[in-house]
Amino acid sequence: MTQKQKEILQVPLLDIPASYEQILADVEKKISEVIRSGRFILGPVVEELEARIADYCGTKYAVGVSSGTDALLVSLMAAGVGEGDEVITTPFTFFATAGSIARVGAHPVFVDIEPETFNIDPKQIENKITGKTRALMPVHLYGQCANMDSILEMAREHGLAVIEDAAQAIGSEYKGQRAGSIGDYGCLSFFPTKNLGGFGDAGMVTMSSKELYERVKILRVHGSEPKYFHKTIGGNFRVDAIQAAVVLAKLNYLDHWTEQRRQNAKTYKKLFEEKGLLDSLKLPSEAAPRHVYNQYVIRVKDYRNDLRQFLDKNHVATEVYYPLPLHLQECFGSLGYHQGDFPFAERASTEVLALPIYPELTENQLEYVVEMVAHFFEKIT
Numbered sequence: 001m002t003q004k005q006k007e008i009l010q011v012p013l014l015d016i017p018a019s020y021e022q023i024l025a026d027v028e029k030k031i032s033e034v035i036r037s038g039r040f041i042l043g044p045v046v047e048e049l050e051a052r053i054a055d056y057c058g059t060k061y062a063v064g065v066s067s068g069t070d071a072l073l074v075s076l077m078a079a080g081v082g083e084g085d086e087v088i089t090t091p092f093t094f095f096a097t098a099g100s101i102a103r104v105g106a107h108p109v110f111v112d113i114e115p116e117t118f119n120i121d122p123k124q125i126e127n128k129i130t131g132k133t134r135a136l137m138p139v140h141l142y143g144q145c146a147n148m149d150s151i152l153e154m155a156r157e158h159g160l161a162v163i164e165d166a167a168q169a170i171g172s173e174y175k176g177q178r179a180g181s182i183g184d185y186g187c188l189s190f191f192p193t194k195n196l197g198g199f200g201d202a203g204m205v206t207m208s209s210k211e212l213y214e215r216v217k218i219l220r221v222h223g224s225e226p227k228y229f230h231k232t233i234g235g236n237f238r239v240d241a242i243q244a245a246v247v248l249a250k251l252n253y254l255d256h257w258t259e260q261r262r263q264n265a266k267t268y269k270k271l272f273e274e275k276g277l278l279d280s281l282k283l284p285s286e287a288a289p290r291h292v293y294n295q296y297v298i299r300v301k302d303y304r305n306d307l308r309q310f311l312d313k314n315h316v317a318t319e320v321y322y323p324l325p326l327h328l329q330e331c332f333g334s335l336g337y338h339q340g341d342f343p344f345a346e347r348a349s350t351e352v353l354a355l356p357i358y359p360e361l362t363e364n365q366l367e368y369v370v371e372m373v374a375h376f377f378e379k380i381t
């Protein structure tokens with residue numbers, strides 16, 4: 001079998017073991033440091049990671065937490081969002097965004113997306129703001145920042161907190177500012193499939209206000225300050241030190257990996273153009289540099305599910321993020337939304353398809369993916 005044949009036997013959506021090759025020595029060294037220290041929860045390695053991430057994102061502070069979901073939850077708690085309040089967000093995102101709003105007793109209020117970027121459409125936010133609105137929660141979907149200028153302007157005007165769901169967007173930039181440093185709170189996830197993933201669950205909240213920093217730190221440990229004295233009720237949102245060690249070791253490679261993802265996106269664009277496929281599908285747009293391509297998501301009208309099946313048969317893994325917008329989820333039925341409320345989000349859910357974009361993809365694999373897409377469209381026309 002030739003090298004090329006070997007590479008295209010299987011094109012997975014993400015090849016986590018492939019990234020171990022480069023990093024295992026660094027990761028093992030850092031993990032054994034933790035094991036030897038005996039500090040498995042919080043402690044010096046977590047503090048080291050917090051400082052490095054704050055620096056990377058361009059904020060003064062960062063607080064390591066148990067997951068991206070808990071980063072959102074603890075930020076909402078720190079912002080004082082609670083029973084009966086409203087938080088404006090997008091219906092086209094991972095469940096955790098709206099789930100965390102509901103978990104603090106508030107109502108997610110949805111606003112449709114911009115079809116080009118898949119991110120919340122700021123033009124539609126203003127007329128959803130009511131006396132109960134406490135926060136705006138934009139999501140930087142797939143690794144590209146939402147249109148933050150308009151969002152910040154509205155937040156200032158109405159005195160609202162801005163919580164960035166940057167779970168997919170570490171290193172992404174908006175007008176020179178890093179994701180997580182633009183709003184009041186930035187919420188990162190180190191879930192293994194994110195651009196900077198641990199070997200388990202972990203997350204981080206970034207911020208530049210000392211007051212918010214102190215508040216999140218106290219909420220992380222059941223609202224305890226000093227120990228065993230509770231002025232507020234928090235939770236166990238602590239991150240474990242072994243995850244922090246893994247993320248810390250991998251952080252040194254993040255910019256390189258991001259560059260590879262961006263390079264893969266460029267190669268896809270070139271190959272799709274060469275195959276004359278731009279009438280059959282729509283490539284992702286780069287509205288706000290820089291896009292970090294946690295996902296490379298194309299749009300395919302009418303044939304999305306057929307194409308997905310065809311690729312699967314030919315050993316190219318794909319995924320649909322997300323097949324059902326949040327306003328139509330059963331658990332949010334009581335919010336009173338209906339089919340047709342957010343036409344752009346609903347349409348996106350029937351058209352989006354994420355192709356493999358992970359850093360270790362080879363040129364042969366990229367070519368093979370595009371070849372298979374081309375075959376599919378030859379077959380149906």
Ligand SMILES: *Cc1c(COP(=O)(O)O)cnc(C)c1O
Nearest residue numbers: 067068069094096167168189191
């Ligand atoms: C992954 C993700 C989260 C949740 O992060 P976890 O670490 O899995 O809890 C939240 N929002 C978005 C947009 C995500 O992609």
